[in-house]
Amino acid sequence: MNSLSRVWWTAKAVGWDNLPRRLLQAWRVRGGYLRRRLNPPDFSDEAFAAAGGAIEAHQGRLWARRVERFLPSPSPTTLRAVVGDEPWLNHVVRVAQTAMEGDYPYFGRWGGRLGWPPRFNHDTVDGADWSVGVHWLDSAFPPNPPGDIKMVWEPSRLSLAFVLGRAFARDGDERWARAFWQLFDAWVEQNPPQLSVAWACGQEVAFRLMALLFGAAATLGTPFATPARLRAMTRLAWQSGKHIQININQARMQGNNHALSEAAGLWSVALLFDELAEAPAWREQAREVLAAECARQVYADGSYVQHSLNYHRVMLDDLLWVVRLGELAHQPAPQPVIDALKRSAQWLLEMIDPVSGRVPIYGANDGANVLPLACCDHDDFRPVAQAAGYYLHRRRPLPGGPWDEKLLWLWGPGALDTPPQGRQPARAFHARVGGYFVLRGQQSWAMTRCHSYRDRPSQADMLHVDLFWRGQNVLHDAGSYRYRCREPWNHYFQSTAAHNTVQLDGQDQMVKGPRFLWFEWTRSRLLQFALSTGGRCGCFEGEHYGYRRLGGRLTHRRLLCRIDDAYVVVDTILGEDRHDVALRWHMCDAADAASGQTPERAPAPPDKAPGRGWRLCDDLTLSLIAPPGFAVSLSRGQEPPAVEGWQSRFYGLKEPCPVLSARAHADLPVRLVTLVAPTDSTLDFDPAHIFNPAAPLLLRGVNDAALADEIERTCGGRLQVSRD
Template identity: 30%
Template sequence: MKALRYLMLLGHISRQMGWRYVAFRAGYWLQGKTGMLKLRFPRNAISRCFINIEEWRDRKPAFLFERELLKIEKNAGNDDLKWRVAQIKAGKFRYFSHQWYEVHDWHTNALTGFVYPKSRHWSDVDDLSPKTGDIKYVWEKSRFAFLYDLIRYDYHFSEDQSETVFKLISDWIDSNPVNCGPNWKCGQEIALRVLNWTFALHYYRFSTTLNQVLLNKIVGSIYDQTRHVADNIRFSKIAVRNNHVLTEALGLFTVGSMFPFFSKSLKWKRGGKNLFEKEIISQIAPDGSYLQYSMNYHRVVVQLLTWGIRLSELHGDYMCEMVYARAKASLNFLRACQSNANGQLPNYGHNDGALFFLLTECKFRDFRPQMAALANVLGIDLGYQTGKWSEEGQWLAGCCRQFLIKISPRRISTFSGDGYYVIRNAGTLTFLRCGGYRSRPFQADHNHLDIWVNGRNILHDAGTWLYNADSESVSYFSGTRSHNTIMIENFDQMQKHYRFIWTHWIINAKGTAGFAGNAYWIEAGFEGFLHVGKGIVHRRRVVKKAGQLHWLVEDRVSNVPAGMRIRQLWHPDETFKDDFRIRATDDKGCEIPRIVGSGWYSEVYGQKIECAVVMFESEGSFIRTVIECCK
């Protein structure tokens, strides 16, 4: 029976992902089991002088910024930045923008305390074991995102941090033999580390701390790491195909551009740029929506676009026009979903805490720094004016360009490619997603409704918490239970399997939005719960009264199997009941009792808090709900 279940699962995966994906994953698994990956990725390091330090300083390829030309207003009163740098020097590091852990090596999981063996070949490192915990708690420190705090402190306080920066980089190289340990397992993590080291090397190019021996060591490690990325990038292209391959492609392009003395630099530069262009065009829809169905991952792509477009322009090797078009479309999409009050977006889709280049004092959920930086590169006015979010753009793109285009959010925005519908009215934002899949799904969240009032997310998405956690928690955060939508009994809209695998994908998803009379409306529907029964369709209609804090939500579920109930779920914020009320009736107008239970809310990765969940349950097929201000 177990073998039969695996065969059925394989059949589902092959139909949804394609036989090329299945064949590649099987072949890659076989390479790991037979030791082929150890042969392909040997443990020998490059130890030689690639370039004389004086020649390297004289060459100075164009980069995102020039230290002597920076015009960022210095702020020596930035106590938060000063405090963070003090923590770093005390051996404490920030994880996922909000948690601090004291970790003195590069192989300890900060959450579980598990220490990975640093001499074991990366292909033998187990990153999925419950014992080891979420490997992201090892990778996070080794990304070296903390370098941006040190560099910004150096700039704002005029206190040289080169000794600390190079000491940490040198220690990482000594502690992480080539192709050994957990920090060589993920190509994206390696590429991101190389990007951050490149940023630091450019800033400290003329530092007296940097000598020939140290330069040889760092440049040699950059070569080794980039070679690993180049030799393993097919895994990200075929088996992952998301922001991972974009980061790796940008890493190749950046190293090829900034270290032209490597024998493979030209190949990496051309190959990285071509792959980056191809994947941007493929992963971002013409309307600007992103194939990972995640706001935070879309922001990651925005950061990569800013770096990639700007660097290519500086080197006279421009990205193709379609990359520019997709970048502009991305800004239009994200701006439509963004709160004017605080720069936040719905916490929709997977959110693993990724924020690559930490170059402002803005909060993690504020998307303005990253969007403003890309807008600066493209000459687009997003209507932000000037604020602390502007600093990132000054580091990555220099002085503000003349604005040629202005993007202003519309009252009604529809992104039918991936099924996003947004209403903006009188300080409110009403967001609904109901669309098909261009790539594998991550969460069963169709017809999820997010409602914002003046920057306050009164009905929210539960978030992500952790990728490698107990099965119950993973099922909760990725499943339908954590979203403002409909369940049938305790069934998700699709069937959950191991880790990120879903089968019985929803089909026939579509929707529309408009304005009539004195109200805005969204209508959307899909066929789902295919593992529960045939022909089950969930249709949702949302009506927002113009100028009023009043929403009407009508859910109709057809072909529900006999004896099963439908459950309408809502996840309100902590003070919702003080300012708003929610009530529901069935198709006969009879009131449905409100059931208040408990669930979880994870605003940032690795942190969860208990929260209230409001549920309306019916043995019928229709629920009509009114959400309104009670003051």
């Protein structure tokens, strides 16, 4: 790619409409404007007093008014009714105790040794200590950073405040209140305004403020919430609002959830600290940003601009917070915020596994969980789906469970009195603007993606397929791991090779640019998406053109057909000449399998077509049928230089996972067939024309004439059924 093309794609990747913001930000940084506006003395206690910061004697009265406009703490009795003792012990008490013993929680999954009170600017992974006392403009983003900055941003989000506040609300044990205010004191002491990397990102400032407000409100009536501490908390809220207001252009130029989060932070300060002189102006600025960004970032079908399920949750948490605080303060959120919340909630409800609450680990996953208000695993999305779904209809969309705690904190005990809707996800769901397609059986469901990018992509994963079976994510995305680490890991998890799709010539579907950017964005076309009249068969077919840059009009076409709870995947690679072809399936591992078994060879009955059957779990088998000359193999935890067989369900952690692949240097066109079916399924393929891309695929073992008719009609002739 020549220099001119790289410049063009860089501009497209950051967004043509955001170029003026980018140029403005570059001038503000390089010209010294931002340094002058974010001058530490301007955030001092004297500056706070001049902005309307009240003296200590008035803090009790002001905070009593604040909590009237904040999320009320549920009664201990109500909390116990929603969450049993065992999940509470595991997800709240032990987390708090472990943190106070020096192992701080990271990304909802693992702990790092920070001591107590925590050393917030210490990176426990890379062993680095980030600078304090130096302006973040000089320390946060050096050419050779000492480590992944997210490893110090994560503890400074102070998500532990949610744990401590919830613990005190239920148990009334003052050690939790004492610990919260110790946490607050330590953070303030270690992070003077603008003089640590914790101030480098306005989104981090907003998340921290949300957590602190929750903890302060929950523990307000304790002797640890002294007038001096309450004034310090008010001062930090003012400092946070001032920082966000000055530098929100940095967030808006990114065109992603940063702008929503920072506007949510500014909205919080304006509504809850209305004695501050800047509060009215901040409220209107937050209102303007929220309205504009919601209209742009949340697509008309409810899917999200960042192509990520985890960032979809971040967006929903931001909007739930904004809407609820607005209701409590009698300041309704802008209508575009409400509309975006409703359509994005509806979209998410179609993407959740009804057994486990998990969603595909699709797209970038930085481990964020903005409002961790339920005793559920980090990757369980039922808390946010229940809360957002309730906002849609003022009824719970999901059955009751510990995930109701988040709903309780946001909307109070009255929300729990509403009966669950008994809602069932659609058998065939499409969000065509975002390019998401879902097919559901009685015990399974599959998601795939077919999209021509209109906004910056994060991973090279077009036509990837995720499959859930009885709550297990049996075929999955590899995840993200970390945003900054050594190669090849920095690139691997974003690459085509880390997804359940076809790779050609060892290349990604797009050209990798610097940091988070991709060039030559994938274009795709939907060929068909249908559900049979009887509902027993659903069909998706689409193709993408990401490899056209390699010559020969290369096209990857994928057919995904659901027949009851069996799935047929037909991959056809169209084009000319010989190319390296690799099809991969990332499979569940022993730790994720209900049977506790690692995927193993399952011998195919003699009457089946040539192929290799692999047992995904006790009652589900995958058969990968490849033409002669293809090598079919299983890899797991293969180290550099040829990385293969890894997954990262949680930020900062990677672990081996089995990957089944079929590879060859083959003449095009070529066709590969995958069948995922229950072990008692009779489905099979006629071997006569199975590898001929021009011929229909002949399916055997369908012993129901009505179902056979459904399959042929729904798949538009791509699949035909043997009537022998």
